[in-house]
Amino acid sequence: MGENQATQQSAPLWSGRFSDTPTGELELFGASLGFDQRLWPQDIQGSIAHATMLGRQGILSAEDVDAIVGGLRGIAADAAAGAIAFDPSVDEDVHMCVERVLTERIGEAGGRLHTARSRNDQSVTDSRLFAKEQAATLYEAALDLCQAILAVSREQGDAVMPGYTHLQPAQPVLFSHHLMAYFWMFLRDTVRFKAAWEAADASPLGAAALAGTTYPLDRRYSADLLGFSHVIPNTMDAVSNRDFIIDLVYACAVCQMHLSRLCEELVDWSSAEVAFVEMDDSHATGSSIMPQKKNPDFGELVRGKTGRVYGDLVAILTVMKGLPMTYDKDLQEDKEPMFDAVDTVTGSLHALRGMVSTMTVKADRMRECAHEGYMAATDLADYLVGKGMPFRQAHGVAGRTVAYCVQAGVKLQELTLDELRAQCDLFDEDVFDWVDIDNVVARRDTYGGTGHEAVAAQMDLAVEKLAAARGALG
Incomplete structure (x- = not known):
């Protein structure tokens, strides 16, 4: 391969109009592959649906569709095995990476995949698919925590503890009653996660850059292939709307706040002075200098991570606050807050479920107090x-x-x-x-x-609510 050929092949897919392109640090600064590579499953899923629709509409030949779909499935298998190199110095984003690898593997047919599509509708399709998946995961994780809280509440049904206002002793309550207050908090979080799932459940694919396309697309068909309930009716709104990400990150922020509140209590209850509960050894850590220490570190960490989830919400709201129609490069900043928020809350939910399920409740000490x-x-x-x-x-x-x-x-x-x-x-x-x-x-x-x-009636109601909530998404 000659030098000119190599240069031409490594040039960006959009470089035809340009006599020069960003290089070096500027190229890396503008690249999103370092974080959006995570969307390769959604990108391939969306591309298979798009190619299938193009074939059904007679825009691509059956041979091209077979080659494209087969090539994309091969890339998916290799990516899952860690055999695809995601290198920001080679590709600007996950979309270009997948298309480049596809074209290298199947030839000219790979270049036809992008017919009647823009990275604008492609990117937001990927994000919507991801948001739906993560909202469903968070929904189930919150229900799992609710289940753990309910189980401990039933087990400790007769334990009496001090109830507080202003952190001052107020009136005695059942420990189960106190703990069940958090059950209802996290159950409300599932409502927010479900709303975020529904907000993401709309297809922007086929909106192209902003105005639609001259090709006879069937946007309803591609939406059905991707599991979206409906198609976004305005192409400009389709590519510029990130409300669904805001909804998801907001739901994460509220849930993390609830997690932090419960962790605050568990940390306090774990102290030697209060001693209402003791964290299991599997959910506590020690000190590098003080051999006697048993620290409720995971509760503290969940509490500490709340600020970053709040920051994710502020970040995406700030990105969106002054954007004109339709797509602007600012929107590249929509993914990292979403990724960070869902990862943080998912980890926090799992950590707290383990803490609650394994902790020792000291009912005698509670009664004394x-x-x-x-x-x-x-x-x-x-x-x-x-x-x-x-x-x-x-x-x-x-x-x-x-x-x-x-x-x-x-x-x-x-x-x-x-x-x-x-x-x-x-x-x-x-x-x-x-x-x-x-x-x-x-x-x-x-x-x-x-x-x-x-409280017994409350827990019976909780059982009904949990049963009704299970499997309510998708």
């Missing part, structure tokens, strides 16, 4: 209301009783009847049932409350 902080004070006031005292007045009596306990260094449950009657003569022997921690919890049996029957 549930007697601290005068958490039966509201029930003491409610007792007086039952005796006919207005609640605001009863609130004051209960407050003064707590103040007495603080000064005396005793718990509410340790007061004698005489001490209670010194605060209010309405107190009688039955008051001790009212301040018993188990009774305090059990009385809160209204719908959604922490009483045993209410």
Whole structure:
């Protein structure tokens, strides 16, 4: 091969109009292959659908379609085996890489694949296919975490723990009730992931660069081949819209926030001072200098990664905020935030599922702490209301009783009847049932409350919701 031939072959596929092209650092700066090579399965999937549609419409011959589809499947097999070299110094992006390798393998027919197609609709087709796949994966991973939370909640159904407001002891609750609050958070995340999946479920293929094409395409047919439910009706919107990526990254950001909240609690509960739970050795690490340490590192890491997912959302929103119609090179920056967000949240969901499933719950320690902080004070006031005292007045009596306990260094449950009657003569022997921690919890049996029957009903509902959510995508 002569030098001119080699230069011509390595030139970009779009170089016909140019007398010179970017080289060196500028060429690498403009290349996206370093990260969008990850989309090779979607790129090949989209190209097979496009070629098949072109053949059905009589735009390509059956021989060309067979050669193209066979060549693309061979590339897919080689890529899966790691036998395709993705080199940004050779190819600008994954689309050019696949087309170049295809043409090298099957010859002239490979050059016909791009008929009636632009990288603009090709790229966003790849991203939509990827977004659907990842939204479905995240959806199932969130459901798996919900399942793990529900299992631990059922196992620890009778454990009583302190409930807090302002990080101050407030009222005792069932540990299962506390944990199930996170079940509902993550179940809501599945709704957002499903919405992101639906947002991505539309085909831009056939929009070409921005205005459509003169070829008699069947966009509905290629959409069906790719599993899209419908075709985007405006070609300009088709190539410029990245709302579906924003929706997916937003869903990731909210889910990561929920993950971080639960990790914050697990880290706190794992401390020696609180000691409500202990992480399994398989989900903890030690110290390089302090032999005694057992650190809830994975919870801390999930919590720490929340900022980067927020950053991914801000990044894609900022990319889109000032873009004119239709395609602009800025849109090359749409993929890395999506990749990073889905990878981070997927890893975090798996990590937290393992942490929750394997942790040891220290129910005795929780119960001990549930007697601290005068958490039966509201029930003491409610007792007086039952005796006919207005609640605001009863609130004051209960407050003064707590103040007495603080000064005396005793718990509410340790007061004698005489001490209670010194605060209010309405107190009688039955008051001790009212301040018993188990009774305090059990009385809160209204719908959604922490009483045993209410929590059991809540978990039954959770089972129904999980069953209905499984397999709801695709």
